[in-house]
Amino acid sequence: xxxxxxxxKFQVLKTGQSMTLQCxxxxxxxxxxxxRQDPGMGLRLIYYSASEGTTDKGEVPNGYNVSRLNKxxxxxxxxxxxxxxxxxxFCASTRRGGISYEQYFGPGxxxxxx
Amino acid sequence: xxxxxxxxPSLSVQEGxxxxxxxxxxxxxxxxxxxxxxxxxxxxxxxxxxSSIKDKNEDGRFTVFLNKSAKHLSLHIVPSQPGDSAVYxxxxxxxxxxxxxxxxxxxxxxxxxxxx
Numbered sequence: 001x002x003x004x005x006x007x008x009k010f011q012v013l014k015t016g017q018s019m020t021l022q023c024x025x026x027x028x029x030x031x032x033x034x035x036r037q038d039p040g041m042g043l044r045l046i047y048y049s050a051s052e053g054t055t056d057k058g059e060v061p062n063g064y065n066v067s068r069l070n071k072x073x074x075x076x077x078x079x080x081x082x083x084x085x086x087x088x089x090f091c092a093s094t095r096r097g098g099i100s101y102e103q104y105f106g107p108g109x110x111x112x113x114x
Numbered sequence: 115x116x117x118x119x120x121x122x123p124s125l126s127v128q129e130g131x132x133x134x135x136x137x138x139x140x141x142x143x144x145x146x147x148x149x150x151x152x153x154x155x156x157x158x159x160x161x162x163x164x165s166s167i168k169d170k171n172e173d174g175r176f177t178v179f180l181n182k183s184a185k186h187l188s189l190h191i192v193p194s195q196p197g198d199s200a201v202y203x204x205x206x207x208x209x210x211x212x213x214x215x216x217x218x219x220x221x222x223x224x225x226x227x228x229x230x
Contacts, residue, residue, distance in 0.1 A: 004157070040222055041222060042118075042222040042223050043158070043203060044220070045218075045219075050216065056215070058217070094216045101209060102148065106157050107157050
């Protein structure tokens, strides 16, 4: 099992460009999440998908859109990148519905917007 | 409004000694707490968790303590090893929330350095 995979690992964008971050999990998890990590801010939830076919805003959704393509895949799109979106982005998944709410994380995408 | 706070950005301890990482929360609906460990250029990995029905959970060198009245939890690492040097995040969940989405709220993280 690969767990949670993310592509790309690194990306540099110019202000105004768009891009899609891809995430896939092979653990048959129901729920998937996108976070951003900034120095001193911890992990902040951007969007999540509690189950296939549903998506909801998290703490910092502005400037982002998501698509839950199927049970395995959950993508994050930046339509018009801004320097404030320079960050490390993590995708995570969890089984949900069980006792444990442990989330499994991907390796991250380091995005720089110039 | 930071619902989960880790007020110490960094901690340095000597190998073999105890490391104590602290976390405070404000939302009394939180009933499940987790600690994650993160190495540079990697994603966070789950370390240990505790339900609000307990006040202690132990896993090898790692113990988490929960004080519900103080809305405080701590992670103890004994003995500390150089390989424990990483960023540690605490996280909280309201497992009985109306939507039961499995969402976690994370603290800002504490960077632990264990010196040989």
